[in-house]
Amino acid sequence: MTYPVISLFSGAMGLDLGLEQAGLKIMISQDIDPWCVKTAKANGFQCIQGDIRKLIAEDTECSFLLKPANLLPEEPFAVVGGPPCQPFSTAGKRLGTNDPRGSLFMEFIHVIKMVRPRFFVMENVKGLLSVAIKHRPLKERNEKPLKPEERPGSAFEIIKQTFAELGYKIIYGVLDAVHYGVPQFRERLIIIGSRDHEDIFLPKPTHFQVHQDPSYRWRTxxxxxxxxxxxxxxxxxxxxxxxxxxxxxxxxxxxxxxxxxxxxxxxxxxxxxxxxxxxxxxxxxxxxxxxxxxxxxxxxxxxxxxxxxxxxxxxxxxxxxxxxxxxxxxxxxxxxxxxQIGNAVPLGLGKAIGQMLISVATKSAEIKTRRVRGTSVHKNMSEVQRITLETII
Missing domain, CATH: 3.90.120 (DNA Methylase; Chain A, domain 2)
Incomplete structure (x- = not known):
């Protein structure tokens, strides 16, 4: 079975290669950096060079991603990427220093809205969890209680709310690549979404500082x-x-x-x-x-x-x-x-995420098939539909 993926802000393709090692297939990638695009193409990947804002402005239905991937909306298994979450210079003045509504995060959201993938994976710096939309000057910090937009984490609250409005169930957490067989301490915020509200989870660690089996210890x-x-x-x-x-x-x-x-x-x-x-x-x-x-x-x-x-x-x-x-x-x-290499997601972390997605998809398919086969043909079809939907949701 093929698990087609659309990759945005692809960089040196670290996350993408990890996902492919897990069994997913990168159908199309995108980046604004010409050297990243040349790297992707030199290694046999189909990659679009361009500013995602301009690409979407010229093609709001995102056919620039779907057509070369030979996919229709809802067919992609996943959309993945790490959008820089700093705001545009003009939008920052209008919306607030760290408002995600003024950042490339919204382009990532737009692609998800139009493409409707089964899953999405967004990676970013862990500091995104604690960023406030607006920062009160230090000399005014103790004068009165912080407003909601001044509280730590207010920017991430908007991100969660936006994904919820699209109908996606999300989970998130800070994962350290060293726990997934990567010889490097590297923490990243990972946000995973499911369109069909499947039982997604954060990958369990596979490598540990201390373990009786050397093959499960941190790599050096x-x-x-x-x-x-x-x-x-x-x-x-x-x-x-x-x-x-x-x-x-x-x-x-x-x-x-x-x-x-x-x-x-x-x-x-x-x-x-x-x-x-x-x-x-x-x-x-x-x-x-x-x-x-x-x-x-x-x-x-x-x-x-x-x-x-x-x-x-x-x-x-x-x-x-x-x-x-x-x-x-x-x-x-x-x-x-x-x-390029320094900015990449380590392959081991990408592979762990990809393996989780495939395990969820495989389990959902097996449960759905088993439940439908176990339902009497004499039962009302609405009952069959109800059982199947309860299994998926």
Whole structure:
């Protein structure tokens, strides 16, 4: 059986590849970034390049997605994507700093409304759960109670309400990819919706920090990148000054492991700033999962230095940590490649979500068939319909 999927804001196709590993089929993808589109096409995917706002404005029925996928409304198994939820600059002034009604979230909603997929999957940053629509100036915070739109989480309340108005049952939660066989700590907010109100659920963890069976333990950097030490591929570089300090940091350490007398020089103005600053002069640990990959491994506050070599992680090592296959082509300049891979959803997390959707769909089909077959042919047809609907709803 085919499980056709429409992918929006597809990026480097991490979520999409994970879903395909689970058994789903990406029929069409879309992104505004030309390098992401070239990456998708270089790997055999059909991908539309364009601003989703303009694409929808020119074709409100979303045939630009349905036609190339050879699908009709209600036929897609799922629509998936991670819409950036920051508002448009003009809409932000009109609706409020973080109002999702002024963001690309509404384009995602419009596609769901027109396409009516059986399921949808939306991923985003976990901070979306606590964002307020409007932020009161700090000096006014204690003057009077917060208005509803000023309360933490008010933006997400609008998102939930909008999905409900479309008739979708939703579940959501923050999932850490490390619990799904990904050698990386990476938390993402996952929202899953069901058009037919099926028994969707968040995927159960498959990997744990401690387990008697090693195959169920967290995966480590050593497992996925140690064999690349002599052939890491294209790689950014640290400045000589940063290398000088990094050579003083042991595996798994950071700026706190520097000799006390050089810390002020190494840290500069950040030395007296607040916060843990764990990413400064960070050297990764082969025997631990990677920290969350970012769009560049050489930024001062989020360094990703190789465990044993005085260099950043390479693009190929980035891809290994995100679980892209070694033959996956990544188009663009070095910075474009880092950005695409660093922004991706790890394949293991996408696969876990896809497996859940297929299990729900398979279970629903089996229950429906069993109930209908077990109903007497002499019963009133309305009773048959009632039993079937009760099973699905």
């Amino acid at each position: 950097l050593r497992e996925v990148i140690e064999d690349l030490e002599n052939n890491p591929g294209p790689c950014a570089s640290f400045s000589p000054e940063r290398i000088r300090f990094l050579r003083m940091v042991p595996m798994g350490g950071n700026w706190r492991n520097l000799p006390p007398e050089v810390i002020p020089e190494a840290m500069g103005g950040a030395y007296k700033s607040s916060g843990g600053k764990v990413g400064f002069y960070r050297r990764l640990d082969y025997d631990q999962p990677s920290p969350t990959l970012v769009t560049s491994p050489i930024q001062k506050a989020t360094m990703l230095c190789h465990p044993t070599q005085d260099r950043p992680l390479s693009v190929r090592e980035y891809a290994r940590i995100q679980q892209f296959p070694d033959d996956w082509k990544i188009e663009g300049k070095l910075s474009d490649c880092y950005r």
